[in-house]
Amino acid sequence: MIRQILRLTRWELFKIRRRWLPxxxxxxxxxxxxxxxxxxxxxxxxxxxxxxxxxxxxxxSLPPDADGVESAIKVSCDDxxxxxxxxxxxxxxxxxxxxxxxxxxxxxxxxxxxxxxxxAQRQLFLNTCILxxxxxxxxxSGKDFVTILVIILATAxxxxxxxxxxxxxxxxxxxxxWQFLGAKALSIVxxxxxxxxxxxxxxxxxxxxxxxxxxxxxxTAESGTWSSSAxxxxxxxxxxxxxxxxxxxxxxxxxxxxxxxxxxxxxxxGDLIAAGPLTSLFGQHVVNYMLGPxxxxxLQLDFVLPVEExxxxxxxxxxxxxxxxxxxxxxxxxSGAAAFWLFLRRDVTGPRGE
Numbered sequence: 389m390i391r392q393i394l395r396l397t398r399w400e401l402f403k404i405r406r407r408w409l410p411x412x413x414x415x416x417x418x419x420x421x422x423x424x425x426x427x428x429x430x431x432x433x434x435x436x437x438x439x440x441x442x443x444x445x446x447x448x449s450l451p452p453d454a455d456g457v458e459s460a461i462k463v464s465c466d467d468x469x470x471x472x473x474x475x476x477x478x479x480x481x482x483x484x485x486x487x488x489x490x491x492x493x494x495x496x497x498x499x500x501x502x503x504x505x506x507x508a509q510r511q512l513f514l515n516t517c518i519l520x521x522x523x524x525x526x527x528x529s530g531k532d533f534v535t536i537l538v539i540i541l542a543t544a545x546x547x548x549x550x551x552x553x554x555x556x557x558x559x560x561x562x563x564x565x566w567q568f569l570g571a572k573a574l575s576i577v578x579x580x581x582x583x584x585x586x587x588x589x590x591x592x593x594x595x596x597x598x599x600x601x602x603x604x605x606x607x608t609a610e611s612g613t614w615s616s617s618a619x620x621x622x623x624x625x626x627x628x629x630x631x632x633x634x635x636x637x638x639x640x641x642x643x644x645x646x647x648x649x650x651x652x653x654x655x656x657x658g659d660l661i662a663a664g665p666l667t668s669l670f671g672q673h674v675v676n677y678m679l680g681p682x683x684x685x686x687l688q689l690d691f692v693l694p695v696e697e698x699x700x701x702x703x704x705x706x707x708x709x710x711x712x713x714x715x716x717x718x719x720x721x722x723s724g725a726a727a728f729w730l731f732l733r734r735d736v737t738g739p740r741g742e
Contacts, residue, residue: 396563396571397578400545404579409544413537414583418590421530425517425591429598432513463492465499514611517598521611524620526591527584531624531687534584538628539652542576542635547645569731573636573724580628584621620687627683630716631656633723634679640727643734656680676711679719686712 404410461480463473473492480488515521549572563571599606634655639648659680666674675681689709 392563393567393570393574396567397574400571400575401578404545404575410541410579410583413541414586417530417534417537417583417587420533421526421587422590422594424529425522425526425594425598428513428516429601432509432516461488463495465495465502468492468496468499511610514604514608517595518604518611519592519595519599519607520614520617522595522598523588523591523617524612526587526594527617527620527624528687530587531627534587534624535628535631535656536653538576538580538583539631539635539656540649541579542632543639543645543649543652545576546572546636546639547648550639550643551645565732566728569636569640569728573632576632576636577625577629580632581625584624588621623687626716627687630679630683630719630723633720633727637723637727637730640730640734660684677715679715682712682715686716 461477463477467473473489477485477488477492516525596606598604631652635648635652638651638655639645642648642651659678663675663678663681666678686709689712
């Protein structure tokens with residue numbers, strides 16, 4: 389039984405590999421992901437990479453010289469700490485020196501705040517663009533876009549069979565209906581996982597390029613851990629499963645790839661948009677049973693060990709993940725079971741010509 393499903397899955401993967409749609413969707417995901425990462429890089433490295441605030445210097449204006457040319461002197465916090473203030477202010481006329489020293493003293497008081505801003509912005513850059521933290525950021529930044537494309541892929545793979553009317557010829561060759569549909573679903577999961585792995589590889593290449601351009605270490609512990617990035621990857625796969633099941637259900641329900649993708653995307657966006665109004669009308673408990681908000685919560689939560697004395701690992705897991713996991717599991721099982729039930733009991737139609 390399992391061998392038959394795996395054999396059918398292998399055949400499905402072979403067929404899907406020869407289609408242009410999965411490769412096109414993968415190219416779109418990679419391009420959008422890289423655009424997002426490099427936009428962040430350009431934004432945060434705009435000012436000498438260290439993201440210094442515009443007020444990191446105190447600017448002391450000097451009177452015009454004999455030719456009427458005005459000039460200014462910049463004094464940074466590093467200059468103040470290194471004792472370079474007097475040498476920098478050597479060219480300041482005596483009548484302006486007291487004012488210059490007052491401005492430097494005022495700036496010295498702000499140096500701790502400025503350094504905190506620089507450190508925070510640099511840490512954000514490391515988390516976003518340098519390995520291993522960039523892996524998790526790259527996956528999370530495009531989660532909605534990836535979900536949309538996976539929905540399109542899932543409905544297209546199933547809908548293509550309805551469109552061409554190839555279900556009946558395939559089933560006459562021996563596989564049972566539930567095995568055939570199970571192989572379809574399993575192949576979609578495999579392709580989604582492989583696509584995410586390819587995205588991870590492109591993020592690695594982009595992160596290495598950014599590290600070389602900025603002079604940072606190729607890999608730094610300051611940006612995060614490999615284990616946390618691996619957890620985010622697994623969470624992304626888990627978050628896609630209920631949407632694959634829902635897409636499968638709507639496609640089988642309508643016996644149409646076009647209708648299936650339309651209803652699935654409408655559900656995806658409607659679920660997220662309706663969360664706010666429903667919360668206002670009926671309270672937070674309504675959102676606790678909706679798929680979109682729970683998937684979002686599941687992806688946003690960073691699992692950490694409890695710090696309270698006496699708290700257990702299991703209790704922390706239950707508090708943070710139990711409700712989102714139960715909701716995602718319920719949507720996956722119910723939608724998948726409904727799709728299989730419909731597929732087993734409906735007559736297989738001929739080509740629909742969509």
